[in-house]
Amino acid sequence: xxxxxxxxxxxxxxxxxxxxxxxxxxxxxxxxxxxxxxxxxxxxxxxxxxxxxxxxxxxxxxxxxxxxxxxxxxxxxxxxxxxxxxxxxxxxxxxxxxxxxxxxxxxxxxxxxxxxxxx
Numbered sequence: 001x002x003x004x005x006x007x008x009x010x011x012x013x014x015x016x017x018x019x020x021x022x023x024x025x026x027x028x029x030x031x032x033x034x035x036x037x038x039x040x041x042x043x044x045x046x047x048x049x050x051x052x053x054x055x056x057x058x059x060x061x062x063x064x065x066x067x068x069x070x071x072x073x074x075x076x077x078x079x080x081x082x083x084x085x086x087x088x089x090x091x092x093x094x095x096x097x098x099x100x101x102x103x104x105x106x107x108x109x110x111x112x113x114x115x116x117x118x119x
Contacts (some may be wrong), residue, residue, distance in 0.1 A: 001099045003068075003078045013037050015072045015080075016052065016074040022065050023087065026057040032101060033068060033080060034112060052108045058098060058100035062087040070113035085111065 003013055016034040020026060032055045039049045066081040068074065069099055083099040108113075 001080045001083050001101065002105045003035065003074050003080055004053075004074055004101065006037070006103055011037050011039060012075055014072050014114060015068045015070055015074065016114060017020060017070055018066060020063045020066060020067060020081075022063050022081075024063040025060075025087070026063060026083065027060050028057055029093075030057040032057060034106065036112070036114065048107075052093070052106050053103050054106045054113070055101045055103050056075050057083075058102045061085060061099060062089070064089060064091050
């Protein structure tokens with residue numbers, strides 16, 4: 001499972017929330033993680049445009065590991081964790097293909113990680 005390429009060159013993503021843990025079974029539509037992108041890092045603005053997104057599973061699987069944590073700043077295509085087809089699948093061998101996810105824009109919410117930094 002990798003950070004989607006919605007993060008454009010030169011920008012990084014802030015992991016706002018992780019909705020899954022190792023051992024969880026995911027089905028199509030299961031929320032995986034939320035992230036925000038500060039486009040002001042690329043082009044100067046008086047009020048930096050920050051967009052919020054949610055990644056959801058596009059197929060069924062079992063979460064084998066989660067690497068990303070709320071507050072982590074990552075580049076596009078960074079590994080966030082591993083999802084396999086069976087709960088006891090080995091994580092020693094590299095995956096045969098990427099786990100498919102979909103990304104949607106979401107509204108910033110007070111329970112996101114960045115809200116804890118405003119207090």
